[in-house]
Amino acid sequence: MEELIRDLKEQIIDALNLEEITPEDIEDNAPLFGDGLGLDSIDALELIVILDKYYGIKLANPAQGKEIFKSVAAIAEYVAKNRTK
């Protein structure tokens, strides 16, 4: 799980162009939206692309993202259960 969390953080930083952020800056359980990293609606859609590209998870309904994208730990949990690659 630790490795998955580390990978996810790097993938998120890369896909969302979070230039000034390092994986260490992102806490596993900190909220990604709102106060946390301050991500917005396009970032949420980019997270859907990450799930598809690296883990073979297709999220048809962006509304599902609300729960899944709460924190990096929450994403990791979802990915571990649902990944196809």
Next chain:
Amino acid sequence: MISVLSTNILSPLGASTEQNYRAVKEGRSLLEVHQDERGVPGSFVASLFSDEQIDALNVEGFTRFESLVIRSVQDALSKTDIDPASDRLIFILSTTKADIEELAAVESEDKNYSSPGRAAGKVAEYFGFVNTPVVVCNACISGVSAQMTALRLMNQGLYDHAVVCGADCQSSFVISGFSSFKALSPEPCRPFDIDRMGLNIGEAAATIVFSAKTSEGAWRLIQGSLTNDAYHVSAPSPSGEGSILAIKDALCGVDVNSLSCVSVHGTATMFNDQMESMAIQATGLSEVPLSTLKGYYGHTMGAAGVLECILTMCAVDEGLLPACRGFEEIGVSGKVDIVGESRPVSGESFLKMISGFGGCNGALIYSKGEISEKPAYKGGSATVSHHIFMDSKSVVLDGESLEVKGTGKEMLSQIYKSYIGDYPKFHKMDALGKVVCMASELLLRKENAAPDASRAVILFNNSSSIVADRAHIACICDMENYYPSPSTFLYTLPNIAAGEIAIRHGYKAETSLYILDRKDQKLMDAIVESSMRESSAGSVITGWVDCKAEDEFEVELSILNK
């Protein structure tokens, strides 16, 4: 005001305005499921020209997009006796992506890609138009923007005639982009309906030939307005603020009870339709019948604003509004009167409204009867207060060279770190966005004044969004590695660069991007000056912002104050 001399609509439903209006009246649509077509894996719903139609429309020596434009303009021009070679005629092309499908194809063969500006140039040469053609590239509102450009230039007495054509062809480029935004409905779209699931893509061309002379009984474009939400690049303000500003400005002096209908954008996305309902209620239009045509054509992008005005003229002429195809049960919270079934309508005028990515909004008033025009804005020439020149290795601010480190992309990063540093969105922008953002930031630091909410942003270039276009193609060209990215796609709309400035500084006037085949300073000055004279904008950031590659750009921006 300017008057309509002739029109054409060229769509999968027909090759003339009359054929298209008849199809809509009969409730016909070609929104169909397409499976593994146009380079898109899987299925999507769209209204597309058939292969036979495409072959029949082809004009030898021209691309699919250029052929579509030529056929539409030709039909509209054939119904007039105007001289195409007159230097008092301007050709204005509204498109979001023009020939973009060609880009991927020619890259591998090292052939020249026909940019939107070049495509307009080729069409102009075909007809013998002598003036530099103008391409309006303002995402979904392009068709309304293009009509505003014609209105303003002609109100200033600069031209006798304008040929305004809106067109877009669909390919994997745009379909994959909207799909990554989760904006596409898997079924024919259902504007304003409780069960709406998004938009459908459509292709079409539509042309209006305008005359500066008004004649009795002819439809006239009376007035209009362009604004920005200054809220978000890809989501409309939930309250509809920018749309409300545009509608109020366009309605100035017009009795809303005299309107036959409101032709809304009505894309059938959750956010758009909800936002429009809020704007309609807030501007006192809840009792005016509301018409949307997306259920017949899908979203025809650059054509939409033109096509929908033409069909609304036909409907009001006949006194019968077509049903809002796809609508059954109201699914928006603002009070609106959707035309669920076709219904008789009286009156001789209508409001067209539209909104798009980059936060832009537009509204137009058309009439063929008596209508009072709003009082002219206090004009006066705008004067330059600050000026910046920036290319890939130098910056000159108000005539003084600014010391910079590095070149190109590196230089921009250094400028960001040295002068701004607290706007992480910078890192998310594409090359054009970064160049425009840094140049405008330096300019505004020099101005050092409180943000002017009535400021417009009007940009010009030649290369459109070529860097982002290539990046998006890289995401979708390999079927084994097909992952379209919403943020990459977003920046393939070059007007986003103008929208970013408005959002950062709270500018709520017009944001526009024009693509020119060649840098024509006189034409650029005329567009900006007519906008300043014909709108309530108090100032403008404007100039040339061309970015050919990440390390190859040239920007010249000024702040002009009224």
